[in-house]
Amino acid sequence: MRKGWMMAALVLVVFISACSSNGGSKSPSATTKSPGSEAPAKTEKLYVPVISKGFQHQFWQAVRIGAEKAAAELNVDITYEGTETESQVDKQLEMLQVALDKKPSAIGFAALDSQASIPYLKKAKDAGIPVIAFDSGVDSDIPLSTVATDNAVAAGVAADKMAELIGGDGEIAIIAHDQTSRTGIDRRDGFKNRIEEKYPNIKIVDIQYGGGDHLKSTDAAKAIMQAYPNLKGIFGTNEGSAIGVINAVMEAKAVGKVTIIGYDSGKAQIDAIKNGTMAGAISQNPVGIGYETVKAAVAAAKGETIKPAIDSGFVWYDKTNIDNEDVKAVLYE
């Protein structure tokens, strides 16, 4: 009997190892080699690890596509990895440490926390490894460049659109994804400051955080609508938050009564804009962020000078322009 179990266990182990070698290429932290690179990474070919904030959202997959595109064009090796959720600051630091240990040519890094990574970045600087920050900036001058959307400006545009759509007065609310990351802070404050400065008749009655979790954002938005029956609009600061708001407004049967403005894209937001549930959204250019990050990292590794801030741009999209080619190019499903 005991022998039987041991055999079964052995089979299981073999099976699992077989699975992992097959499935490896699909795993989120997979090594991605540019096409036509049979040579191992040890050759003089540049190696750039890209550390993102996750793959919870399609956004990060789109960044990856851009990064891989640049890697293929510039003939360098990259790895792309990210944390499971956008709150795992500690795990991300481990990833950064591992990446540093591999002595790469340069590093692309999207900080989950604008402070926590600074000691590691100092190590990178001491080792002469150039760092390119992307998506979120870091409170440090070590990164040679930051490739990002100017989130505060973009959220200000969202605020203008909101004001226009609700007629310049009334109560609105924000469902944000978190209180600590740069994007969370910039989008929330960019929106809030614009409303406060320019639209005195509009009142932001509540700001709640759903951690980018669809279900929690849904419940938070519903509670706000419950507490403020006259609410005219809600701004969701990322994909998960915006989808939560859409769900909440649909569940509360308040479509048309509550104006929804979102951020980023993804199929659910695109569908909601097409069918009129959502008024519109700001999209960053994730493919561009990935592309520009790798491009800047390669330039830095080669000792070329690069601009300290690379704006990857943003677009406002709604029903009227969602099918335009230039808008389609920055959206992802």
Next chain:
Amino acid sequence: MNNTTVVEQKPQFAIKSGLQQFLVFGSLILLVIFFSIASDNFFNFSNIIGILLSTAVIGVLALGSTFVIITGGIDLSVGTVMTLSAVMTGVFITIWGLPVPVGIVGGLLTGALCGFISGFSIARLGIPPFIATLAMMMIAKGLALVISEAKPIYFTDNEVFMEISLGSVLGDLIPGFDIPNAVLIFFIVAIFGSILLSKTIVGRYNFAIGSNEEATRLSGINVRNWKIVIYTVTGVFTGIAGILMASRLNTAHPSLGAGYELEAIAAVIIGGTSLSGGKGTILGTVIGALIMSVLTNGLRIMSVPQEWQTVVVGFVILLAVYADILRRRKS
């Protein structure tokens, strides 16, 4: 039959847990009264429905967790197994284009299989429940990402699927009584769980194992097999939660669900089920889950900052467990 010793213990539990449930229920009522006074927008039909709807997913998870916690075990994998079940349902319905009922069965079987594997690891391989289900938590999390290729699976082409959570069978029968199906399913699952726990052999052995595993084994009951059965039952409940979540969001999202197991365990404990096993009720868990969502909803309606909401929930868990300890000292 040696089993009689086990059976005789039951009424004793019923009396104790009766008092306990009264206290827990009393706290729920107090909370509701408090929030009703604090905010005009709390106590009305649509918000009550909102609270019930937000209880459904965590509630069903908590119902399942009640079974393993009564054995004196724990299941840390329910959050991510729920996600895996949702993803598998998505694979069946959206990717393979199979009919909705097949997808539902697929989701339930996924949950059951994960529960079975956890139970097997615990009962047959002798791995402590904490470790075995921690491993399952990671396995399920990883598989959900691998299978879905880290992309959400949408059910948008399938209108029937969303009805599972958000349609209203009751509303169709009685106009104006629009209670979403998810809430109805939550209560049906609770009634089913209650019968399973208090009227069947599964429940009886569940309590027996939890109060004295050695005695149960000596009285001729195959404890190992029953443990596997109990973890599988938890798995099925987890599968139901997965389908409810996927249906409500109309998406199977491969990285949601992490951390939900702790909320479920908190609901079970607030409901008076003892972490050391042998004691607990389904009604208690239902009330525990309701307390959690009433708190979250009420604090949100009062616009209490999110950071403080979490602190309050933490204190409530402390209080609930302390109350349990006090009661046990008295008896």
